[in-house]
Amino acid sequence: MTLPRILLTGKNGQVGFELQRALAPLGEVVAVGTADCDLADADAIRALMQRVQPQLVVNPAAYTAVDKAESDADKARAVNAVAPGVLGEEASRLGASVIHYSTDYVYDGSKDGLYTESDPVSPQSVYGQTKLDGERALQAVTPRHVILRTSWVVGAHGGNFAKTMLRLAGDRDELKVVADQFGAPTSASLIADVTAHIARQMLRDGADGFPFGVYHLAAAGETSWHAYAQYVIGEAIGIGKALKATPERVLPIPASSYPTPARRPQNSRLDTHKLRQTFGLHLPHWQEGVKHILQQIL
């Protein structure tokens, strides 16, 4: 049996970093970052795919600066909307499959309950729109795709909301955080481990009859950005980190009092039934993932 070759993009990102670890036992992983291949350059992507000739492409690379994307739409579009289609086209040519990532920000957040994969999408930001366009570009060129829509990613490696809160709580004795947007912080290592599980099944069983498609992947439970910030600060203090702000000094504010260039969904809660049923997986509570990351970084 020949060892499968897996092309991994975004190797320095939160999810890409964890994927280097999680995919390693499955085959020969060729991991690339911006310095190796600029995904805004379609010719560079085609050259890379021809050179590596992977059986599987895993694509966590993305333009993830949500507010910056509002004024840098061309760049966001190139990486988030165009590149997935180019990767998919080349993958299709090679008979390879693609695992790709998307976001809760494809929804407008106006729904009352949990979002399911078949709910209408309606992105409210350039980032969300370009991510949706990327899903569609990939879907248009190959049926052999798994698109994992996740939310509020947090990892030990790379930037995220939890690290921002730790930094702010170290500098100031009082924080103001949005309390009327709800979702589930999802750890990069959980995303990577679930991806490896899916990839293993895909490489073992082949494409015939494989349950390709769009899946929600988020940790169990839900919170607001405000309660999330309180949890991070409380846990950090519990571990012995000296901070100026305590959980009690994290004040809840409405999103309307925290103006940002990009509009964010009020409800980011994702129903993960389809993923759990299809792949026989259990998704742990978000606090487990966050706690583990805090233990790693503090």
Ligand SMILES: NC(=O)C1=CN([C@@H]2O[C@H](COP(=O)(O)OP(=O)(O)OC[C@H]3O[C@@H](n4cnc5c(N)ncnc54)[C@H](OP(=O)(O)O)[C@@H]3O)[C@@H](O)[C@H]2O)C=CC1
């Ligand atoms: N972060 C989050 O909260 C969420 C993320 N997602 C999605 O999950 C996936 C993984 O996100 P996450 O790991 O947090 O993202 P990060 O921002 O941590 O990492 C993204 C990576 O993409 C790479 N990248 C950006 N532009 C280019 C480019 N032009 N060419 C090549 N590589 C590029 C960056 O490489 P370099 O550092 O070398 O520039 C970076 O390492 C993405 O698809 C994202 O949209 C979904 C929901 C929430």
Ligand SMILES: Cc1cn([C@H]2C[C@H](O)[C@@H](COP(=O)(O)OP(=O)(O)O[C@H]3O[C@@H](C)C(=O)[C@@H](O)[C@H]3O)O2)c(=O)[nH]c1=O
């Ligand atoms: C820094 C800060 C942010 N906020 C608010 C702004 C916003 O409503 C919320 C989160 O802010 P951030 O900018 O960290 O989060 P944001 O970059 O919007 O996070 C998103 O990233 C993309 C990539 C995704 O796909 C999403 O799932 C989501 O994780 O917290 C405060 O209320 N107070 C603060 O001090």
Ligand SMILES: [Mg+2]
């Ligand atoms: Mg951000």
